[in-house]
Amino acid sequence: MEELFIKIDDFQSLLIGIATGDSDSYNDDEGYEKLRKEILSFSEINELLPYFVKNKRSPKQFWDFIKPKYPSYAERRNFINESFEKVLEYAESLPYTRKKDFDDGIRTKIDKFDEYIVSEWDKALERKNTDPDGAITMSRTLVETTCKFILDNLGEEHKSSHDLPKLYKLTANKLNLSPTQHSEQILKQILGGCTSIVVGVGALRNELGDSHGKSTSQPKPSSIYAELAVNLAGTMTTFLLESYESIL
Known part of the structure; x- marks a missing residue:
């Protein structure tokens, strides 16, 4: 530490x-x-x-x-x-103390919004070292649940069949976070990057998560990728929730 x-x-x-x-x-x-x-x-x-x-x-x-x-x-x-x-x-x-501060900081920010989202963040943290494929799956679930929470509270209809990219697109549009809603190039670039992160977390779950059956010869994903997925999901979750709060 x-x-x-x-x-x-x-x-x-x-x-x-x-x-x-x-x-x-x-x-x-x-x-x-x-x-x-x-x-x-x-x-x-x-x-x-x-x-x-x-x-x-x-x-x-x-x-x-x-x-x-x-x-x-x-x-x-x-x-x-x-x-x-x-x-x-x-x-x-050893794991740095500042990493724990990062984890705790995210938990503090999301705690005021929804207990279920907090629970999923805690599960992602618990699994990232001992169960990396489970942590990757939880990362995707965390962002998905956050999008649904925001859409539900804003009265925006969504379907159970919607995948993560579709849910994020709906959420981004409601929060004015879509690149197409901005003219400044730097904002378009950053918000486009956010879209890529969410799509990437979803794709990583499909490839390395534990939600699908896998061949016995397929190796478990590295904890490095689990750490990356959890960190990205936590950052995007706080960004979405704080953006949602700003329009209330």
Whole structure:
């Protein structure tokens, strides 16, 4: 997660400051103790942490350790950087906190409109890592349900036989989001892109989702595509709902 990566990176920088004669770093007992305790609280990285993080409890203790070990600042800096390389790589590979903020932000925006849409967003999030084809199907369902919700509330007739592109076209026309309703080239381009996204999410569901039978030899879709489909569907859902709200 981003939070863990930042804390480790900050502590590494603090140690480099101590090792290269920076007085502010050497005298920052409070900052050293706080960062060290926070990092040690993440039990999953315990084996990857440099040993001196675990047993040097103050800037002075670390200085007394590093000073005789390497005579030059360059050697000390290289040693610290190499010691943190594996744990930083691991922290960088974890899902970022800002991704959770993105997911939660979408949920907050759609929560005031319809509980069923929120439920489908939550299902898409739950499935994207463990059930990618299911997540892709839920992404399409999320946008479809959003379109139907808006059309129903605006009194616009639609048929159960309408596929996603048709539902989106009806919705876009009611919300003034159709490229043909605008003369500015940039708006036509962006709104045309939105149409392509919705059509693409629907096509991805048909190709990689779990709504159709598949050959046993066909591999499961990558979680990367599930992540893409969920993110696109969530973005389009909030865009549609906020556009709907703006005309009420």
